[in-house]
Amino acid sequence: MINVAEKLKEKHLKVTPQRLAIYNMLLNTHEHPSVETIYKSLEESHPAMSLATVYKTLDTFKKKGLVQELNVGEDSFRYDATCEFHPHFICEKCHTVVDLQSVEELGPIIESLNEKNNFLIKREQMYFYGICSDCLNK
Amino acid sequence: MINVAEKLKEKHLKVTPQRLAIYNMLLNTHEHPSVETIYKSLEESHPAMSLATVYKTLDTFKKKGLVQELNVGEDSFRYDATCEFHPHFICEKCHTVVDLQSVEELGPIIESLNEKNNFLIKREQMYFYGICSDCLNK
DNA sequence: TTATTTGCAAAAAATTTGCACTTGC
DNA sequence: GCAAGTGCAAATTTTTTGCAAATAA
Numbered sequence: 001m002i003n004v005a006e007k008l009k010e011k012h013l014k015v016t017p018q019r020l021a022i023y024n025m026l027l028n029t030h031e032h033p034s035v036e037t038i039y040k041s042l043e044e045s046h047p048a049m050s051l052a053t054v055y056k057t058l059d060t061f062k063k064k065g066l067v068q069e070l071n072v073g074e075d076s077f078r079y080d081a082t083c084e085f086h087p088h089f090i091c092e093k094c095h096t097v098v099d100l101q102s103v104e105e106l107g108p109i110i111e112s113l114n115e116k117n118n119f120l121i122k123r124e125q126m127y128f129y130g131i132c133s134d135c136l137n138k
Numbered sequence: 139m140i141n142v143a144e145k146l147k148e149k150h151l152k153v154t155p156q157r158l159a160i161y162n163m164l165l166n167t168h169e170h171p172s173v174e175t176i177y178k179s180l181e182e183s184h185p186a187m188s189l190a191t192v193y194k195t196l197d198t199f200k201k202k203g204l205v206q207e208l209n210v211g212e213d214s215f216r217y218d219a220t221c222e223f224h225p226h227f228i229c230e231k232c233h234t235v236v237d238l239q240s241v242e243e244l245g246p247i248i249e250s251l252n253e254k255n256n257f258l259i260k261r262e263q264m265y266f267y268g269i270c271s272d273c274l275n276k
Numbered sequence: 277t278t279a280t281t282t283g284c285a286a287a288a289a290a291t292t293t294g295c296a297c298t299t300g301c
Numbered sequence: 302g303c304a305a306g307t308g309c310a311a312a313t314t315t316t317t318t319g320c321a322a323a324t325a326a
Contacts, residue, residue, distance in 0.1 A: 014300050014305060035290080050308045055291065057306090071209040073263075075316075076290060089257060100255070103247055110266070113238065118271035119227060125211070127263045128248070133256035152280060152325050173315080188283045193316065195281095213291075214315060 011064040018049050022057050026067060026081035032088070032097040034076045072097055072127055085123060091132035098132065149202040156187050160195050164205060164219035170226070170235040172214045210235055210265055223261060229270035236270065 004023050005015045013019065021042050026033070033041070039054045058079055061067040070078040072090045078097060087100040103126070110121050142161050143153045151157065159180050164171070171179070177192045196217055199205040208216040210228045216235060218226075225238040241264070248259050 016300070016306065018307070048308075052292080052309075053307055060306095069211070071211050073207065073209050089251075089255070089259070091257070092260070098255075098257075100251065105243055105247060109241055109243060113227075113266065117227070117236075117238070118274070119229070119236075119268055120274060121227070121266045121268040122230070123267050125263075125265045125267070128251065128259045129261050129263070130257055130259040136256070136258060154281065154325070156282075186283075190284075190317080191282055197317095198281095 007066065011066060013060065013064065018046065018053050019057055019061075021046050021049070022054060023061065023066065023081065026079060030099065032070060032072075032078040032080050034074075034078050036076065038079070070097065071125070073129075085125075087126035087128060089128045089130065089132070091135055092129055093131055093135040096132055096134075100128070145204065149204060151198065151202065156184065156191050157195055157199075159184055159187070160192060161199070161204065161219065164217060168237065170208060170210075170216040170218050172212075172216050174214065176217070208235070208263070211267075223263075225264035225266060227266045227268065227270070229273055230267055231269055231273040234270055234272075238266070 004020055004027070008015050008019055008023070022038060025038060025041060031037070035051070035054050035058065038058075039049070039051050042049060042054075058067060058069075061079075062069050065083055066081070068080045068083050070080055070088060072078060072088065074095075080099075082099065084102070086102050089098040089100055090096070091098075106124070106126075110124070113119075114121055142158055142165070146153050146157055146161070160176060163176060163179060169175070173189070173192050173196065176196075177187070177189050180187055180192075196205060196207075200207050203221055204219070206218045206221050208218055208226060210216055210226065212233075218237075220237065222240070224240050227236040227238055228234070229236075244262070244264075248262070251257075252259055
């Protein structure tokens with residue numbers, strides 16, 4: 001079990017109820033929610049929290065490396081509390097976003113790309129699109 | 139040299155000056171422009187063309203498989219006239235988007251992912267982020 | 277001729293900003 | 302106490318939509 005308050009302090013962030021709520025919410029879901037989804041899911045427990053706060057909080061979390069921003073091809077971003085790189089699978093029918101395990105084979109690929117192109121890859125995003133097992137079985 | 143009018147007809151699209159202009163513009167650039175960029179770059183040659191037309195045109199092109207939409211992590215989408223899958227490199231400093239050659243090693247990776255997860259991957263997007271050679275040399 | 281496409285202007289969504297108020301430390 | 306964080310409302314940015322006029326086939 002992760003101590004959320006500790007994690008925030010580590011990053012020199014003030015521990016506020018809003019930040020705790022948002023970070024906890026992200027830790028306890030696999031849904032990769034959007035800002036809107038986060039906001040709505042916290043509406044009940046934190047009725048006073050504004051949408052702008054959700055935006056600002058996610059932005060600071062992103063900058064501090066507490067969350068990662070996903071751009072799966074929708075109109076809005078989605079968020080993931082797991083920051084280590086891992087690929088995502090997006091179902092084109094139900095729009096679920098699933099975490100995948102890291103692809104170890106990527107290491108040497110990146111090295112050879114760096115050499116070939118003289119640039120420096122720092123991170124990557126990999127999105128697979130298709131139909132998930134649930135939707136296939138319908 | 140590709141005959142753009144022919145390509146449009148193949149897809150059962152009416153050949154209009156706006157479509158020709160947008161598709162040609164995409165074919166003659168490696169910039170992976172956004173809607174806004176496309177619109178502005180055609181402002182001179184097609185002053186009457188509206189932004190809505192650019193949006194609508196790119197949407198039909200996308201649906202017909204004439205262009206591919208990239209979500210490199212910015213607020214707006216970018217477009218690429220090359221539809222075959224290939225990874226992209228995005229410079230975090232100058233925001234240039236560079237086409238990379240396909241990674242052949244991906245085939246078997248996708249197959250094993252499909253097997254392991256019981257889903258069906260149809261396409262993928264791979265984005266590498268880092269510093270390009272130009273920015274490294276500054 | 278007629279179904280499509282376009283332009284315009286207005287609407288809708290998504291995100292950001294300014295600023296006064298509040299709060300964590 | 303004070304810098305950092307929040308809420309609100311307004312502003313911006315990005316994208317979509319409705320509809321009348323224009324146009325490709």
